[in-house]
Amino acid sequence: MIEEEYVRLIFGLKLKQIRIEKNLSLFGLAKITGLSKSYLNEIEKGKKYPKRDKIILLADALEISYDQLVSLKLDKNLAPIGEILQSRILKEIPLDVFGIKESDLIDIIAEAPIKVNAFISTLFEIAKHYNLTRESFFLAALRSYQEANNNYFDDIETQVEKFAKAYSLDLNKRLSLVDLEEILTDEYGYIINNEELTQHKELNNLRSVFVPTSKTLLVSSETDDSQRMFIYAKEIAYNFLNITDRLYTFSWIKFESFDQVLNNFIASYFAGALLIPRKVLVKKLKSLFEKKTFTPQDFLLVMDEFTDSPETFYQRLTNVLPKDFNLKNLFFLRFNFKPERGDFQLTKELHITNLLEPHANELNEHYCRRWISLKTIKELAETNVNHVFDSQISSYNHTDNEYFVISSATKDPFRKGYYRSIALGIMINQHSLAKISFLQDETLKRMKVGVTCESCSILDCAERAAPPKNLERKARFSQTDNVVKDIMNKYK
The missing domain is CATH 3.30.450 (Beta-Lactamase)
Structure with a gap:
């Protein structure tokens, strides 16, 4: 079933298409229907779905049937949009992370649906040829998000300082494993188990598993202190930042959504900032960079x-x-x-x-x-x-x-x-x-x-x-091209 918001979007797109085919502006449609221009604009953008009496009014004004206007069946010009909406690809893309509204993207697609759909299909084909999986897509989106922010997130840095102040941790000194473990067990009610994972050979590649129902953190006995510190710091991040949509294994096995990928990154960033405080690190790096x-x-x-x-x-x-x-x-x-x-x-x-x-x-x-x-x-x-x-x-x-x-x-x-x-x-x-x-x-x-x-x-x-086969192929193509040009000049 198509989600309610997509029903609104499809109705709005159809209304806009029919209005344009009738050579009507929004102002003109508003004048002949008595509906406000702003209200019609919200309908066309998929923000509102009109009641039955308003749909009848619009159908009469546009000289089409009620059923034609409310039908989810799209003509050939809008059919590509329907395919995109029903494929749920727009739900997979983390548009909000990049400050893009789904309705804005729909507007772009609506301007030239066949061409945009062909472009999107081309991207999918390229992705298949490059062996890109859903996981690769999400991780690429995360990298783009990091790169767009120069991989620095001041809000997380601030949260780390707030956490350290709340728990009287001196960020000028190297934190201890005992301090982080006490916060997890005493403050957040964790139970830490160091034996269970080693009893399952299938889990040899995992460092930790968190069981949310009992707040049990299973940690591999093979982890050293640095790895354990990072695991504890990530768990603290999930709790202090109130992150619930999260991954429960480290390293991750699978994820259900981009939000889980993003939240895993946020918790990891928090952990790194807590274990390696920015101000102290910057001071040390300045001294290092001054050396000849x-x-x-x-x-x-x-x-x-x-x-x-x-x-x-x-x-x-x-x-x-x-x-x-x-x-x-x-x-x-x-x-x-x-x-x-x-x-x-x-x-x-x-x-x-x-x-x-x-x-x-x-x-x-x-x-x-x-x-x-x-x-x-x-x-x-x-x-x-x-x-x-x-x-x-x-x-x-x-x-x-x-x-x-x-x-x-x-x-x-x-x-x-x-x-x-x-x-x-x-x-x-x-x-x-x-x-x-x-x-x-x-x-x-x-x-x-x-x-x-x-x-x-x-x-x-x-x-x-x-061997440099890509360069060799390029050289062959160049030679072929030069011979063709010579022949073209000879017989022109």
Whole structure:
């Protein structure tokens, strides 16, 4: 069944279409029906559905039957809109997050329904060819939301400060696991179980499960203190921010709506801001950025003051660097790697501004093996140490873009034989050079890189994992085109 709001929208669209076909303005229709122009406008926008006597009045004025006006059957011009409405795709798209009203989008579609429907259908076809799932769509929408806000959310930062004040937590000091656990158990009535998850081999990849009916938080005994701190901080966020539409597993297994994806992000952001307070971090980073040379020890000392989790720390950097240093040309990547499979899987990415390198690729191409994030994860797998850190300036061969990239690789504690790396890239430009003194250090390692092997023009690359088939195909097409042009000129 079509929802009531869609019935209103369809009626309004039909009324508008018939009015235009009759060469009537809203003013003109209002004059011959005695209905106000504002009332008719609200009907056409789908905000109101007229009563029976008003529909009869409109049908008579437009010289059509009552049944024709109220029927949900649409003619060929409006049929594409009906398909879109009944497909519920507009309910899947989180329009409100981007400040878009559904009625405004309907108005756009109504102006040229056949062309807009064809455009939307084209997007769907592209999505299918790029193997984009519903989950991929929601996560892409979330990334766009983060990027639109430079991944900084002042309202969440404020809530963290309110929470710390309410519970007398000193954000100038590293929080303790005991403090967060006491808040969960004493304030929010949680029961924490550390044994249940380990009894189910199917749940080895989960860090926690929350059972809302009994407020039982099942935490894997395999979690270290940093992971447990993050889990506790996320649970505190859900409670302090009164979030009820949420995910109950960490990592997530499935989600029912975009709201759950967004709320998971909000809780994670809150947790990161609580564990790594912004003001203290900014102070430490300013001291680091004033140094003339970059050493891994300096960076790792700053990270160790807050957390043992590189991912939590790198994620937090994507919040404060755009806000407090105006460094908005950033990217964040997370890769997973299993040596037996030999492929590197990009499992998380964020670009604070668009059109940066590297970018997501859904066609199973081979990411550039010269990236520092792939080098660290491979080195970790070969040396079997706990943490590999490295950095380099990456110069992209097909653009003039350069990035200072740092990367940390660690074992995946929940998947035996898997490794993961986190990378943060800062574009090198006049602004970043002014903010970060060590970027001018001539001794920093530099590397010419591509995006994927299939699209890379670096021919003498010892790390190449696949031939440049995309460039080769492009070259063949160019040669064919040139020959055709020559023939055209010969016989014109």
